[in-house]
Amino acid sequence: MSKLFPSLEDALRHCGLRDGMTLSFHHHLRNGDGVLNIALAEAARLGIRDLTLQASSLFDVHAPLIDHIKSGVVTGIETNYMSSGIGRAISRGVLKKPVRFRSHGGRADAIDSGRVQIDIAVIAAPAADCMGNANGLHGPAACGSLGYAMPDALHAKHVIVVTDHIVPYPLMPASIEEITVDCVVQVPSIGDPKGIVSGTTQITRDPVALAISRMAAQVIQHSGLLKEGFSFQTGAGGASLAVTQYLRPLMRQLQITGSFGLGGITGYLVDMLQEGYFRTLMDVQCFDLKAVESIRDNPLHQQISATRYASPSAKSTAVNSLDVVVLGATEIDTHFNVNVHTDSNGQIMGGSGGHSDTAAGAKLSMIVAPLFRARLPIVVDQVLCNSTPGHTVDVLVTQRGIAVNPLRADLNQALRDARLPVYPIEELKQMAQRITGTPHTARPRGRVVAEVEYRDGSLLDTIRAVD
Amino acid sequence: MKIVREAIAGTLESNDVFVRVSPADKGLNIQVQSIVLGQFGAQIEQAARQTAQMLGVQNAVLSLDDRGAIDCTIRARVETALLRGAEVQA
Amino acid sequence: MMRSMLFVPGNSAGMLLNADVHGADGLILDLEDAVAPGEKDAARRLVQGAVQTLGFPGATLIIRINPLGTPYVEEDIARMVPLKPHLLMPTKVASAEDVTAISTLVAQAEQKTGLPQNTVGLIPLLETAQGIEHALEIARSDPRVKALFLGAEDLSSDLQAVRSKEGAEIAYARGRIVMAARAAGIDVYDTPFTDVNDDDGLQQDAALARALGFTGKAAISPRHVAGINAAFTPSPGEISYAREVLAVIEEGERLGKGAVSLRGKMIDKPIVDRARKVLQTAVLLGLERGAL
Numbered sequence: 059m060s061k062l063f064p065s066l067e068d069a070l071r072h073c074g075l076r077d078g079m080t081l082s083f084h085h086h087l088r089n090g091d092g093v094l095n096i097a098l099a100e101a102a103r104l105g106i107r108d109l110t111l112q113a114s115s116l117f118d119v120h121a122p123l124i125d126h127i128k129s130g131v132v133t134g135i136e137t138n139y140m141s142s143g144i145g146r147a148i149s150r151g152v153l154k155k156p157v158r159f160r161s162h163g164g165r166a167d168a169i170d171s172g173r174v175q176i177d178i179a180v181i182a183a184p185a186a187d188c189m190g191n192a193n194g195l196h197g198p199a200a201c202g203s204l205g206y207a208m209p210d211a212l213h214a215k216h217v218i219v220v221t222d223h224i225v226p227y228p229l230m231p232a233s234i235e236e237i238t239v240d241c242v243v244q245v246p247s248i249g250d251p252k253g254i255v256s257g258t259t260q261i262t263r264d265p266v267a268l269a270i271s272r273m274a275a276q277v278i279q280h281s282g283l284l285k286e287g288f289s290f291q292t293g294a295g296g297a298s299l300a301v302t303q304y305l306r307p308l309m310r311q312l313q314i315t316g317s318f319g320l321g322g323i324t325g326y327l328v329d330m331l332q333e334g335y336f337r338t339l340m341d342v343q344c345f346d347l348k349a350v351e352s353i354r355d356n357p358l359h360q361q362i363s364a365t366r367y368a369s370p371s372a373k374s375t376a377v378n379s380l381d382v383v384v385l386g387a388t389e390i391d392t393h394f395n396v397n398v399h400t401d402s403n404g405q406i407m408g409g410s411g412g413h414s415d416t417a418a419g420a421k422l423s424m425i426v427a428p429l430f431r432a433r434l435p436i437v438v439d440q441v442l443c444n445s446t447p448g449h450t451v452d453v454l455v456t457q458r459g460i461a462v463n464p465l466r467a468d469l470n471q472a473l474r475d476a477r478l479p480v481y482p483i484e485e486l487k488q489m490a491q492r493i494t495g496t497p498h499t500a501r502p503r504g505r506v507v508a509e510v511e512y513r514d515g516s517l518l519d520t521i522r523a524v525d
Numbered sequence: 526m527k528i529v530r531e532a533i534a535g536t537l538e539s540n541d542v543f544v545r546v547s548p549a550d551k552g553l554n555i556q557v558q559s560i561v562l563g564q565f566g567a568q569i570e571q572a573a574r575q576t577a578q579m580l581g582v583q584n585a586v587l588s589l590d591d592r593g594a595i596d597c598t599i600r601a602r603v604e605t606a607l608l609r610g611a612e613v614q615a
Numbered sequence: 616m617m618r619s620m621l622f623v624p625g626n627s628a629g630m631l632l633n634a635d636v637h638g639a640d641g642l643i644l645d646l647e648d649a650v651a652p653g654e655k656d657a658a659r660r661l662v663q664g665a666v667q668t669l670g671f672p673g674a675t676l677i678i679r680i681n682p683l684g685t686p687y688v689e690e691d692i693a694r695m696v697p698l699k700p701h702l703l704m705p706t707k708v709a710s711a712e713d714v715t716a717i718s719t720l721v722a723q724a725e726q727k728t729g730l731p732q733n734t735v736g737l738i739p740l741l742e743t744a745q746g747i748e749h750a751l752e753i754a755r756s757d758p759r760v761k762a763l764f765l766g767a768e769d770l771s772s773d774l775q776a777v778r779s780k781e782g783a784e785i786a787y788a789r790g791r792i793v794m795a796a797r798a799a800g801i802d803v804y805d806t807p808f809t810d811v812n813d814d815d816g817l818q819q820d821a822a823l824a825r826a827l828g829f830t831g832k833a834a835i836s837p838r839h840v841a842g843i844n845a846a847f848t849p850s851p852g853e854i855s856y857a858r859e860v861l862a863v864i865e866e867g868e869r870l871g872k873g874a875v876s877l878r879g880k881m882i883d884k885p886i887v888d889r890a891r892k893v894l895q896t897a898v899l900l901g902l903e904r905g906a907l
Contacts, residue, residue: 263838265633265637265836265837265838266633266636268838269633269636269637269638269837272638272841457633458636477901493668
């Protein structure tokens with residue numbers, strides 16, 4: 059028996075592709091992904107219409123999607139993140155039905171619980187065997203973890219594994235197991251490795267970002283959480299990753315070993331694992347080649363599913379055991395609500411990803427951002443989009459001061475005792491505006507082009523069209 | 526003060542503004558491009574206009590390409606460009 | 616007292632905007648080498664606007680001006696003095712006469728602005744063989760002179776020496792400038808370390824500067840500020856030793872003892888003076904409570 063199909067068309071036909079279905083995709087190949095485009099092109103060629111796209115994230119490489127929307131092949135999009143190229147088109151109203159935004163944990167739960175039904179999961183697999191066992195560890199498009207594809211594989215009615223690297227049965231280890239897979243298709247290439255992962259993620263050299271991350275490390279130092287068994291997650295960008303650089307000497311000084319590093323994993327966290335700063339890494343997404351090599355070779359660096367990462371309905375998840383998460387923001391308001399979906403004009407350029415999940419789960423959720431970007435103050439009266447509710451955000455760290463959520467009087471006191479520059483968040487807003495002037499904010503008033511669903515399934519906010 | 530030649534000041538770096546002035550016959554013509562036009566367009570124009578008026582420049586074309594400069598930077602760059610384009614070097 | 620002085624290019628709007636977030640005790644807004652000859656006018660106005668708007672309240676404000684003999688120096692002084700910087704940094708200062716010439720211009724600008732005499736101090740940059748050889752007369756030349764600052768790059772070139780990380784070629788200049796400043800009772804600052812990617816090298820260089828007697832050290836990159844501050848901050852060990860020394864001395868005075876010792880070592884006046892200095896610095900930096 060073999061599940062190998064000669065073409066994606068054959069596999070899609072075998073799975074009964076027809077109008078109105080929901081197709082799912084993962085984003086482990088990030089801006090190098092070729093599979094989503096191939097699959098939609100195939101559906102378009104077959105004359106299929108009215109598809110709903112259930113994608114864990116969308117990147118600018120997926121721009122052909124815009125034409126499939128215009129031609130009616132795709133009429134619905136549900137995703138956790140959308141980069142600015144796609145976001146611009148959505149913000150201008152190209153899609154009639156509002157996009158449904160979720161968080162990584164919220165999406166996993168929606169799929170696990172059956173709130174979201176997937177007809178066909180098309181899973182890009184850097185390596186697979188003829189029965190559909192698949193992983194991201196080998197092959198020209200190796201991407202490491204396949205954590206975001208796991209709920210799709212488990213619950214979709216049909217699963218197609220698309221690979222450019224067939225290996226003899228049985229592939230080990232299998233991130234996607236054959237028990238869920240209907241079809242395997244070999245294509246010349248599933249994506250461009252250059253867009254998938256970089257060599258190593260470099261820590262920023264921007265001195266302002268470094269000033270922010272130095273202050274952020276001091277906040278962690280005095281939070282009471284930096285002790286034996288410390289667990290930590292940070293993004294790969296700007297000031298977030300740089301926090302790690304300042305944590306390292308503190309952990310060495312205190313002679314503590316962290317229990318785990320979580321999330322999107324970079325080479326920098328891999329170094330810390332190898333040097334004994336952390337006992338383990340839990341990896342739902344690899345950000346660079348060093349992370350890919352490590353997850354392949356080091357048994358203490360393990361892949362976890364999106365469900366185990368952050369599902370709100372699971373009996374427990376990794377984010378529930380997380381001490382500190384360092385997150386970014388385009389805006390934060392005086393009630394600590396954070397916007398990561400739109401830019402300051404209200405145009406879509408991001409999404410939750412794991413932002414609201416980790417903020418809800420971690421003992422200390424910290425936003426790091428410059429006090430103003432270009433001329434725009436980071437603290438506003440009301441965010442243009444509420445991506446992460448303020449009651450789950452503990453502290454804002456900027457280069458000129460720190461604001462602690464009034465819900466965290468304990469933290470406020472600890473940071474003041476440490477003589478860190480703590481201000482009411484209103485004061486940070488005014489401090490910025492004394493330098494920048496008061497911005498005129500115009501909230502977009504067009505029709506609703508996207509809805510932001512909180513991780514528990516409730517509607518958190520809506521995003522309106524920009525002219 | 527009279528603008529007699531084309532002149533430039535500033536840069537296209539982040540937080541700066543690139544200003545170009547040229548002679549004109551009647552009035553101040555101020556053109557603003559900015560990455561924060563929606564939020565600060567009016568303030569940028571006002572800063573440029575006040576600077577020109579303070580220097581007694583009545584006729585000029587001023588074009589600003591703004592990369593998020595704060596008010597004092599806009600004033601400094603506009604003043605520099607105007608003085609460079611004026612009859613008397615300062 | 617400054618441990619670190621950070622250079623900030625005078626014509627960079629972005630760097631001026633965030634000059635004071637890197638933890639430097641002093642900021643040197645630079646109108647000289649960091650600004651191209653055709654941009655001096657632009658830089659003056661940018662610095663003017665930045666100082667008036669941002670103020671940099673937490674830092675000692677220093678403005679580096681162009682040397683005597685250039686067409687910029689008079690305009691630099693006339694426009695910068697009204698901003699009331701703590702210090703102006705004249706460059707290529709070679710003699711007491713240079714300081715007098717600068718000081719006269721500063722005095723005129725103060726008068727014109729209606730500022731009290733000697734509002735603005737001077738920290739001459741010595742970066743020529745002449746300047747180093749005249750360090751003592753420069754230090755004593757004018758009450759405005761609050762500190763001396765060594766510039767090793769131009770000096771090495773003037774000496775026809777090869778500039779090195781280890782700094783053997785500037786050993787004499789370092790010794791000489793510290794000697795002169797201390798003899799005149801003023802502060803003295805070391806040349807910046809120029810490799811922004813060599814953190815270990817910076818630490819060694821800053822530790823050496825402190826050991827030689829410098830008050831602090833300049834930085835050409837924000838990345839160097841934390842390392843310099845650390846090198847010029849008394850360590851917890853130094854502070855507790857200083858406390859012990861003073862306690863032993865008090866005890867000795869109370870008992871009317873002529874000579875006292877701590878851990879078998881005679882505590883003489885230099886040791887006591889050094890201990891007082893360490894505690895004074897610690898209080899200034901907020902590491903110790905107490906009066907100065």
